[in-house]
Amino acid sequence: MSGLPKPIQELINEFSRLPGVGPKSAQRLSFYLIRSNDGKEKSLGTALINLKSELTFCDDCHNITISNPCDICEDVHRDKKIICVVEEPLDVIALEKTGQYKGLYHVLHGVLSPIDGVGPDDLKIRELVERIKSGSFDELILALNPSLEGEATSNYIQSSLTGCEISITKIAQGLPMGGDLEYADDKTLIKAMEGRRKC
Amino acid sequence: MSGLPKPIQELINEFSRLPGVGPKSAQRLSFYLIRSNDGKEKSLGTALINLKSELTFCDDCHNITISNPCDICEDVHRDKKIICVVEEPLDVIALEKTGQYKGLYHVLHGVLSPIDGVGPDDLKIRELVERIKSGSFDELILALNPSLEGEATSNYIQSSLTGCEISITKIAQGLPMGGDLEYADDKTLIKAMEGRRKC
Numbered sequence: 299m300s301g302l303p304k305p306i307q308e309l310i311n312e313f314s315r316l317p318g319v320g321p322k323s324a325q326r327l328s329f330y331l332i333r334s335n336d337g338k339e340k341s342l343g344t345a346l347i348n349l350k351s352e353l354t355f356c357d358d359c360h361n362i363t364i365s366n367p368c369d370i371c372e373d374v375h376r377d378k379k380i381i382c383v384v385e386e387p388l389d390v391i392a393l394e395k396t397g398q399y400k401g402l403y404h405v406l407h408g409v410l411s412p413i414d415g416v417g418p419d420d421l422k423i424r425e426l427v428e429r430i431k432s433g434s435f436d437e438l439i440l441a442l443n444p445s446l447e448g449e450a451t452s453n454y455i456q457s458s459l460t461g462c463e464i465s466i467t468k469i470a471q472g473l474p475m476g477g478d479l480e481y482a483d484d485k486t487l488i489k490a491m492e493g494r495r496k497c
Numbered sequence: 498m499s500g501l502p503k504p505i506q507e508l509i510n511e512f513s514r515l516p517g518v519g520p521k522s523a524q525r526l527s528f529y530l531i532r533s534n535d536g537k538e539k540s541l542g543t544a545l546i547n548l549k550s551e552l553t554f555c556d557d558c559h560n561i562t563i564s565n566p567c568d569i570c571e572d573v574h575r576d577k578k579i580i581c582v583v584e585e586p587l588d589v590i591a592l593e594k595t596g597q598y599k600g601l602y603h604v605l606h607g608v609l610s611p612i613d614g615v616g617p618d619d620l621k622i623r624e625l626v627e628r629i630k631s632g633s634f635d636e637l638i639l640a641l642n643p644s645l646e647g648e649a650t651s652n653y654i655q656s657s658l659t660g661c662e663i664s665i666t667k668i669a670q671g672l673p674m675g676g677d678l679e680y681a682d683d684k685t686l687i688k689a690m691e692g693r694r695k696c
Binding site for chain 1: 526
Protein backbone atom coordinates (compact mmCIF):
# COMPACT_ATOMS: atom_id res chain seq x y z
CA MET A 299 0.00 0.00 0.00
CA SER A 300 1.55 3.27 -1.08
CA GLY A 301 0.48 6.77 -0.11
CA LEU A 302 0.73 9.90 -2.18
CA PRO A 303 4.14 11.31 -3.19
CA LYS A 304 5.26 13.78 -0.51
CA PRO A 305 5.11 16.99 -2.61
CA ILE A 306 1.48 16.23 -3.53
CA GLN A 307 0.50 15.30 0.01
CA GLU A 308 2.08 18.50 1.31
CA LEU A 309 0.17 20.62 -1.18
CA ILE A 310 -3.11 18.85 -0.34
CA ASN A 311 -2.46 19.47 3.37
CA GLU A 312 -1.76 23.16 2.73
CA PHE A 313 -4.88 23.61 0.59
CA SER A 314 -6.96 21.82 3.24
CA ARG A 315 -5.97 24.46 5.78
CA LEU A 316 -7.82 27.14 3.79
CA PRO A 317 -11.38 27.92 4.87
CA GLY A 318 -14.02 26.18 2.78
CA VAL A 319 -11.54 23.78 1.18
CA GLY A 320 -12.14 20.17 2.24
CA PRO A 321 -9.76 17.24 1.66
CA LYS A 322 -11.47 16.26 -1.61
CA SER A 323 -11.34 19.80 -3.01
CA ALA A 324 -7.72 20.06 -1.91
CA GLN A 325 -6.97 16.84 -3.82
CA ARG A 326 -8.80 18.12 -6.91
CA LEU A 327 -6.96 21.44 -6.87
CA SER A 328 -3.59 19.76 -6.38
CA PHE A 329 -4.05 17.33 -9.26
CA TYR A 330 -5.44 20.10 -11.43
CA LEU A 331 -2.19 22.00 -10.86
CA ILE A 332 -0.07 18.88 -11.48
CA ARG A 333 -1.80 18.41 -14.83
CA SER A 334 -1.56 22.07 -15.86
CA ASN A 335 1.38 22.83 -18.13
CA ASP A 336 1.33 26.61 -18.05
CA GLY A 337 3.12 27.14 -14.73
CA LYS A 338 -0.06 28.06 -12.83
CA GLU A 339 1.30 26.46 -9.66
CA LYS A 340 4.48 28.51 -9.85
CA SER A 341 2.68 31.82 -10.41
CA LEU A 342 0.22 31.12 -7.60
CA GLY A 343 3.14 30.11 -5.38
CA THR A 344 5.02 33.29 -6.19
CA ALA A 345 1.94 35.45 -5.56
CA LEU A 346 1.52 33.77 -2.16
CA ILE A 347 5.14 34.18 -1.13
CA ASN A 348 5.22 37.82 -2.23
CA LEU A 349 1.84 38.54 -0.66
CA LYS A 350 2.92 40.17 2.55
CA SER A 351 6.33 41.53 1.60
CA GLU A 352 4.95 44.77 0.12
CA LEU A 353 1.82 45.08 2.23
CA THR A 354 1.49 47.32 5.23
CA PHE A 355 -1.27 49.04 7.17
CA CYS A 356 -2.23 52.67 6.76
CA ASP A 357 -1.37 54.54 9.97
CA ASP A 358 -4.51 56.65 9.61
CA CYS A 359 -7.34 54.33 8.55
CA HIS A 360 -5.63 50.96 9.26
CA ASN A 361 -6.66 49.60 5.89
CA ILE A 362 -4.24 47.26 4.08
CA THR A 363 -2.12 49.19 1.60
CA ILE A 364 1.22 49.31 -0.17
CA SER A 365 1.73 53.04 0.50
CA ASN A 366 1.39 54.63 3.93
CA PRO A 367 -0.79 56.72 4.24
CA CYS A 368 -3.02 54.83 1.81
CA ASP A 369 -4.39 56.20 -1.46
CA ILE A 370 -7.78 56.98 0.04
CA CYS A 371 -6.36 58.92 3.00
CA GLU A 372 -3.99 60.79 0.65
CA ASP A 373 -6.66 61.61 -1.95
CA VAL A 374 -7.28 65.39 -1.89
CA HIS A 375 -10.68 64.87 -3.52
CA ARG A 376 -12.09 62.86 -0.61
CA ASP A 377 -14.29 64.53 1.99
CA LYS A 378 -12.09 64.67 5.09
CA LYS A 379 -15.04 65.61 7.30
CA ILE A 380 -16.76 62.22 7.13
CA ILE A 381 -15.37 58.97 8.47
CA CYS A 382 -16.93 55.56 7.93
CA VAL A 383 -16.13 52.77 10.40
CA VAL A 384 -16.04 49.24 8.95
CA GLU A 385 -14.98 45.83 10.23
CA GLU A 386 -12.69 44.60 7.46
CA PRO A 387 -10.70 45.80 4.42
CA LEU A 388 -13.18 43.88 2.23
CA ASP A 389 -15.93 46.18 3.47
CA VAL A 390 -13.97 49.19 2.18
CA ILE A 391 -13.81 47.53 -1.24
CA ALA A 392 -17.56 46.81 -1.18
CA LEU A 393 -18.34 50.44 -0.33
CA GLU A 394 -15.79 51.81 -2.83
CA LYS A 395 -17.42 49.73 -5.59
CA THR A 396 -20.65 51.69 -5.16
CA GLY A 397 -18.77 54.85 -6.16
CA GLN A 398 -21.09 56.87 -3.91
CA TYR A 399 -19.16 57.36 -0.70
CA LYS A 400 -16.46 60.03 -0.87
CA GLY A 401 -15.36 60.30 2.76
CA LEU A 402 -12.61 58.51 4.69
CA TYR A 403 -12.62 55.11 6.36
CA HIS A 404 -11.51 53.51 9.59
CA VAL A 405 -10.97 49.74 9.59
CA LEU A 406 -11.46 48.08 12.99
CA HIS A 407 -10.14 44.65 11.92
CA GLY A 408 -12.91 42.78 13.63
CA VAL A 409 -15.75 43.26 16.10
CA LEU A 410 -16.04 42.84 19.85
CA SER A 411 -16.64 39.17 20.57
CA PRO A 412 -16.06 38.07 24.17
CA ILE A 413 -16.73 34.44 23.16
CA ASP A 414 -13.75 34.54 20.78
CA GLY A 415 -11.69 36.57 23.24
CA VAL A 416 -11.80 39.74 21.13
CA GLY A 417 -11.86 42.83 23.36
CA PRO A 418 -11.59 46.57 22.58
CA ASP A 419 -7.77 46.46 22.69
CA ASP A 420 -7.70 43.87 19.88
CA LEU A 421 -9.48 46.30 17.55
CA LYS A 422 -8.55 49.75 16.28
CA ILE A 423 -11.08 51.44 18.56
CA ARG A 424 -8.58 53.43 20.65
CA GLU A 425 -7.01 54.66 17.40
CA LEU A 426 -10.49 55.67 16.16
CA VAL A 427 -11.24 57.67 19.30
CA GLU A 428 -7.86 59.42 19.10
CA ARG A 429 -8.41 60.12 15.42
CA ILE A 430 -11.82 61.67 16.09
CA LYS A 431 -10.56 63.73 19.03
CA SER A 432 -7.50 65.07 17.21
CA GLY A 433 -9.32 65.63 13.90
CA SER A 434 -12.16 67.83 12.81
CA PHE A 435 -14.77 65.39 11.56
CA ASP A 436 -18.42 66.32 11.18
CA GLU A 437 -19.88 62.85 10.87
CA LEU A 438 -18.98 59.31 11.82
CA ILE A 439 -20.88 56.58 9.97
CA LEU A 440 -21.04 53.18 11.68
CA ALA A 441 -21.11 50.60 8.88
CA LEU A 442 -20.59 47.38 10.83
CA ASN A 443 -22.34 44.14 9.95
CA PRO A 444 -25.87 43.85 11.38
CA SER A 445 -24.93 41.07 13.82
CA LEU A 446 -25.01 40.93 17.61
CA GLU A 447 -21.26 41.58 17.69
CA GLY A 448 -21.58 44.42 15.17
CA GLU A 449 -24.32 46.06 17.25
CA ALA A 450 -22.32 45.68 20.46
CA THR A 451 -19.24 47.18 18.80
CA SER A 452 -21.29 50.11 17.44
CA ASN A 453 -22.66 50.77 20.92
CA TYR A 454 -19.18 50.57 22.43
CA ILE A 455 -17.82 53.07 19.92
CA GLN A 456 -20.75 55.41 20.54
CA SER A 457 -20.15 55.36 24.29
CA SER A 458 -16.40 55.85 23.79
CA LEU A 459 -17.15 59.04 21.87
CA THR A 460 -19.49 60.67 24.36
CA GLY A 461 -18.45 64.28 24.73
CA CYS A 462 -17.03 64.48 21.21
CA GLU A 463 -18.76 66.99 18.97
CA ILE A 464 -19.48 64.66 16.10
CA SER A 465 -22.70 63.44 14.55
CA ILE A 466 -22.77 59.62 14.78
CA THR A 467 -24.95 57.79 12.26
CA LYS A 468 -25.49 54.14 11.40
CA ILE A 469 -26.15 52.66 7.95
CA ALA A 470 -29.80 51.73 7.47
CA GLN A 471 -31.05 48.22 8.14
CA GLY A 472 -34.02 46.91 6.19
CA LEU A 473 -34.92 44.82 3.19
CA PRO A 474 -32.08 44.34 0.71
CA MET A 475 -32.63 45.50 -2.88
CA GLY A 476 -34.32 42.68 -4.78
CA GLY A 477 -35.27 41.01 -1.50
CA ASP A 478 -38.67 39.53 -0.85
CA LEU A 479 -40.80 40.76 2.02
CA GLU A 480 -42.46 37.38 2.53
CA TYR A 481 -39.09 35.65 2.93
CA ALA A 482 -37.50 38.29 5.15
CA ASP A 483 -36.81 37.28 8.72
CA ASP A 484 -38.60 38.96 11.63
CA LYS A 485 -35.61 40.99 12.76
CA THR A 486 -35.10 42.45 9.27
CA LEU A 487 -38.79 43.34 9.01
CA ILE A 488 -38.82 44.96 12.44
CA LYS A 489 -35.72 47.00 11.51
CA ALA A 490 -37.30 47.94 8.17
CA MET A 491 -40.50 49.10 9.89
CA GLU A 492 -38.57 51.00 12.54
CA GLY A 493 -36.46 52.71 9.91
CA ARG A 494 -39.37 53.80 7.72
CA ARG A 495 -39.09 57.27 6.30
CA LYS A 496 -41.56 59.83 4.97
CA CYS A 497 -41.86 59.52 1.19
CA MET B 498 -11.25 55.79 -5.84
CA SER B 499 -8.52 53.25 -5.09
CA GLY B 500 -8.33 49.63 -6.23
CA LEU B 501 -6.72 46.78 -4.33
CA PRO B 502 -2.98 46.78 -3.62
CA LYS B 503 -1.16 44.92 -6.41
CA PRO B 504 0.05 41.90 -4.38
CA ILE B 505 -3.52 41.20 -3.22
CA GLN B 506 -4.99 41.66 -6.69
CA GLU B 507 -2.38 39.30 -8.15
CA LEU B 508 -3.17 36.63 -5.58
CA ILE B 509 -6.92 37.00 -6.20
CA ASN B 510 -6.31 36.63 -9.94
CA GLU B 511 -4.22 33.49 -9.41
CA PHE B 512 -6.78 31.90 -7.09
CA SER B 513 -9.55 32.71 -9.59
CA ARG B 514 -7.79 30.60 -12.20
CA LEU B 515 -8.33 27.46 -10.13
CA PRO B 516 -11.37 25.33 -10.99
CA GLY B 517 -14.35 25.98 -8.72
CA VAL B 518 -12.88 29.16 -7.26
CA GLY B 519 -14.88 32.25 -8.24
CA PRO B 520 -13.77 35.87 -7.78
CA LYS B 521 -15.57 36.15 -4.41
CA SER B 522 -13.99 32.95 -3.06
CA ALA B 523 -10.60 34.10 -4.36
CA GLN B 524 -11.04 37.39 -2.48
CA ARG B 525 -12.06 35.57 0.71
CA LEU B 526 -9.10 33.18 0.53
CA SER B 527 -6.67 36.02 -0.13
CA PHE B 528 -7.87 38.10 2.81
CA TYR B 529 -7.92 35.03 5.00
CA LEU B 530 -4.22 34.53 4.21
CA ILE B 531 -3.43 38.22 4.77
CA ARG B 532 -4.96 38.02 8.22
CA SER B 533 -3.27 34.74 9.18
CA ASN B 534 -0.15 35.20 11.26
CA ASP B 535 1.26 31.68 11.11
CA GLY B 536 2.90 31.85 7.68
CA LYS B 537 0.18 29.77 5.96
CA GLU B 538 0.62 31.74 2.74
CA LYS B 539 4.38 31.08 2.70
CA SER B 540 4.01 27.34 3.33
CA LEU B 541 1.30 27.00 0.68
CA GLY B 542 3.44 29.03 -1.71
CA THR B 543 6.47 26.84 -1.05
CA ALA B 544 4.43 23.66 -1.52
CA LEU B 545 3.20 24.99 -4.86
CA ILE B 546 6.63 25.98 -6.10
CA ASN B 547 8.17 22.67 -5.05
CA LEU B 548 5.24 20.68 -6.42
CA LYS B 549 6.67 19.54 -9.69
CA SER B 550 10.40 19.64 -8.98
CA GLU B 551 10.52 16.17 -7.41
CA LEU B 552 7.64 14.58 -9.30
CA THR B 553 8.09 12.23 -12.22
CA PHE B 554 6.14 9.46 -13.91
CA CYS B 555 6.70 5.76 -13.31
CA ASP B 556 8.05 4.17 -16.52
CA ASP B 557 5.99 1.05 -15.85
CA CYS B 558 2.55 2.15 -14.68
CA HIS B 559 2.80 5.87 -15.62
CA ASN B 560 1.49 6.94 -12.22
CA ILE B 561 2.87 10.15 -10.68
CA THR B 562 5.70 9.30 -8.31
CA ILE B 563 8.90 10.56 -6.75
CA SER B 564 10.77 7.29 -7.36
CA ASN B 565 10.92 5.50 -10.69
CA PRO B 566 9.71 2.70 -10.79
CA CYS B 567 7.06 3.73 -8.28
CA ASP B 568 6.50 2.15 -4.86
CA ILE B 569 3.59 0.02 -6.08
CA CYS B 570 5.51 -1.40 -9.07
CA GLU B 571 8.53 -2.06 -6.82
CA ASP B 572 6.51 -3.68 -4.02
CA VAL B 573 7.37 -7.42 -3.91
CA HIS B 574 4.13 -8.13 -2.07
CA ARG B 575 1.92 -6.99 -4.95
CA ASP B 576 0.41 -9.54 -7.31
CA LYS B 577 2.36 -9.00 -10.54
CA LYS B 578 -0.12 -11.13 -12.49
CA ILE B 579 -2.98 -8.64 -12.32
CA ILE B 580 -3.01 -5.19 -13.86
CA CYS B 581 -5.72 -2.60 -13.32
CA VAL B 582 -6.18 0.12 -15.93
CA VAL B 583 -7.38 3.50 -14.62
CA GLU B 584 -7.81 6.98 -16.09
CA GLU B 585 -6.04 9.15 -13.54
CA PRO B 586 -3.57 8.97 -10.62
CA LEU B 587 -6.45 9.93 -8.30
CA ASP B 588 -8.18 6.69 -9.29
CA VAL B 589 -5.16 4.72 -8.04
CA ILE B 590 -5.46 6.50 -4.69
CA ALA B 591 -9.18 5.75 -4.51
CA LEU B 592 -8.56 2.03 -5.18
CA GLU B 593 -5.58 1.87 -2.82
CA LYS B 594 -7.70 3.33 -0.02
CA THR B 595 -9.99 0.29 -0.13
CA GLY B 596 -6.98 -1.88 0.80
CA GLN B 597 -8.51 -4.74 -1.22
CA TYR B 598 -6.68 -4.64 -4.54
CA LYS B 599 -3.17 -6.06 -4.45
CA GLY B 600 -2.22 -6.08 -8.15
CA LEU B 601 -0.47 -3.50 -10.32
CA TYR B 602 -1.87 -0.45 -12.08
CA HIS B 603 -1.65 1.25 -15.43
CA VAL B 604 -2.60 4.93 -15.59
CA LEU B 605 -3.88 6.06 -19.01
CA HIS B 606 -3.93 9.78 -18.15
CA GLY B 607 -7.30 10.34 -19.72
CA VAL B 608 -9.87 8.65 -21.93
CA LEU B 609 -10.53 8.69 -25.65
CA SER B 610 -12.55 11.79 -26.42
CA PRO B 611 -12.68 12.81 -30.08
CA ILE B 612 -14.64 15.94 -29.13
CA ASP B 613 -11.69 17.15 -27.00
CA GLY B 614 -9.18 15.93 -29.59
CA VAL B 615 -7.91 13.10 -27.37
CA GLY B 616 -6.91 10.10 -29.46
CA PRO B 617 -5.16 6.80 -28.57
CA ASP B 618 -1.72 8.37 -29.01
CA ASP B 619 -2.48 10.95 -26.31
CA LEU B 620 -3.03 8.18 -23.77
CA LYS B 621 -0.75 5.43 -22.45
CA ILE B 622 -2.57 2.75 -24.48
CA ARG B 623 0.38 1.78 -26.69
CA GLU B 624 2.48 1.43 -23.54
CA LEU B 625 -0.24 -0.74 -22.00
CA VAL B 626 -0.34 -3.08 -25.00
CA GLU B 627 3.47 -3.39 -25.01
CA ARG B 628 3.45 -4.03 -21.27
CA ILE B 629 0.87 -6.79 -21.62
CA LYS B 630 2.64 -8.38 -24.58
CA SER B 631 6.08 -8.35 -22.97
CA GLY B 632 4.83 -9.36 -19.51
CA SER B 633 3.11 -12.40 -18.12
CA PHE B 634 -0.14 -11.06 -16.78
CA ASP B 635 -3.10 -13.31 -16.10
CA GLU B 636 -5.76 -10.65 -15.80
CA LEU B 637 -6.35 -7.10 -16.94
CA ILE B 638 -9.03 -5.20 -15.02
CA LEU B 639 -10.59 -2.26 -16.81
CA ALA B 640 -11.48 0.26 -14.09
CA LEU B 641 -12.36 3.32 -16.15
CA ASN B 642 -15.15 5.70 -15.23
CA PRO B 643 -18.60 4.49 -16.34
CA SER B 644 -19.00 7.23 -18.92
CA LEU B 645 -19.38 7.11 -22.69
CA GLU B 646 -15.70 7.95 -23.10
CA GLY B 647 -14.70 5.37 -20.50
CA GLU B 648 -16.71 2.69 -22.26
CA ALA B 649 -15.25 3.61 -25.63
CA THR B 650 -11.73 3.52 -24.20
CA SER B 651 -12.39 0.13 -22.58
CA ASN B 652 -13.63 -1.22 -25.91
CA TYR B 653 -10.60 0.22 -27.71
CA ILE B 654 -8.21 -1.42 -25.25
CA GLN B 655 -10.03 -4.75 -25.59
CA SER B 656 -9.74 -4.68 -29.35
CA SER B 657 -6.07 -3.68 -29.13
CA LEU B 658 -5.40 -6.77 -27.06
CA THR B 659 -7.09 -9.34 -29.29
CA GLY B 660 -4.75 -12.28 -29.63
CA CYS B 661 -3.12 -11.71 -26.26
CA GLU B 662 -3.60 -14.54 -23.81
CA ILE B 663 -5.00 -12.50 -20.97
CA SER B 664 -8.31 -12.52 -19.23
CA ILE B 665 -9.87 -9.06 -19.57
CA THR B 666 -12.40 -8.08 -16.95
CA LYS B 667 -14.26 -4.91 -16.19
CA ILE B 668 -15.24 -3.59 -12.75
CA ALA B 669 -18.95 -4.11 -12.11
CA GLN B 670 -21.40 -1.38 -12.92
CA GLY B 671 -21.97 -0.82 -9.25
CA LEU B 672 -20.95 2.69 -10.11
CA PRO B 673 -23.82 4.75 -11.47
CA MET B 674 -23.60 5.81 -15.13
CA GLY B 675 -22.12 9.27 -15.32
CA GLY B 676 -20.57 8.91 -11.85
CA ASP B 677 -16.98 9.59 -10.99
CA LEU B 678 -14.67 6.85 -9.71
CA GLU B 679 -12.64 9.11 -7.48
CA TYR B 680 -15.72 10.18 -5.52
CA ALA B 681 -17.10 6.68 -4.97
CA ASP B 682 -17.14 5.37 -1.40
CA ASP B 683 -14.99 2.38 -0.42
CA LYS B 684 -17.87 -0.12 -0.30
CA THR B 685 -19.04 0.76 -3.78
CA LEU B 686 -15.50 0.38 -5.05
CA ILE B 687 -15.03 -3.00 -3.33
CA LYS B 688 -18.36 -4.23 -4.76
CA ALA B 689 -17.34 -3.06 -8.17
CA MET B 690 -14.02 -4.89 -7.92
CA GLU B 691 -15.66 -8.10 -6.64
CA GLY B 692 -18.36 -8.01 -9.32
CA ARG B 693 -15.97 -7.78 -12.26
CA ARG B 694 -16.97 -10.10 -15.09
CA LYS B 695 -15.22 -11.67 -18.07
CA CYS B 696 -15.75 -9.56 -21.18
